[in-house]
Amino acid sequence: MARDPDRTREKLLHAAVAEFAAHGEAGARIDRIAEHAGVNKRMIYAYFGNKEALFAAVLEHSLGQLVETVPLTTDDLPGYAGHLFDYLIDHPERHRLALWRVLEGSRSTEAEERSTAEKLSALRDARAHDSGLDAASLLVFIMALVRAWPSTYDRMTRPSFADAAAQRAAVVEAVRRLTAT
Template sequence: MRGRVSEFAAHGEAGARIDRVAERAGVNKQMIYAYFGGKDKLFAAVQEHSLGLLLEAVPLTADDLPGYAGRLFDYLVDHPERHRLALWRMLENTPPTEAEERSKAGKVAELAAARTHDTALDPASLLVFIMALVRAWPSTYGALTRPTFADAAAQRAAVVETVRRLTTP
């Protein structure tokens, strides 16, 4: 999966080339087409795999949203290719996968159940705001460039504090 992730992270769905994916994977490109059915389906599979890794590594903790935001920030800094995949999907206006839709619906439901005391923000908006805050910093680092520890620590602290303020009644 590594070669597919790096190709799509570097070039997006539109710029990715099955020839390069096949070369990195050491397979014939016809095998990729036969297995996935096309570049769009391969991109969706890469997105789903990426989301699965993220969900396993950083499950939503509705009772500690600042901590969740911090862990998500850390994950995206440590896995910039995952962040770039999400950015490409948004830039290219690729529809979300079924797994992404299920994940979002589950998170919104979990937030709704855990935050009945706070009706100032609907759960879907709260999730969008948290994701936007978390994603804002890693996207400023450039093409797969890691920030210095001091920069990342300060930016992480800002994200966590902002989410704390956003979610504290």
């Protein structure tokens, strides 16, 4: 059977997302990742180098999917917040990864830093007329509002549709008020 490096890498990333989301970088085990991926654990080291590099690759992959699915819309920040809320509800493992990174003090990836810089630049340009909040504060506040509820959800305790809809509406309204000029 021919080897498919891209498929192997994808299987490892998929298994690593689940493992890191459940246990964080410190608690994750290479053996479990390899077992869930159905791949020899030596392949993790061949493709990623070590567990820290695999965690960074998982964060970068996760961020790439998020940015592609929910691009920043500077002309509709409440809408952006709503879409981001929806994404985190639908992908709770993505939010858990980000929380683990912060809790464990892992460094931000280059992709995270680049994405944040791009968002800040876009916000500065779009809101140059607004002297109320600087772009960095605005981005932090939006992210805090969006992330306030999804971190408490998982597949077993998802809120009812009505609860999630009410929470989403509250986030969107808060961002609307925050950005009203």
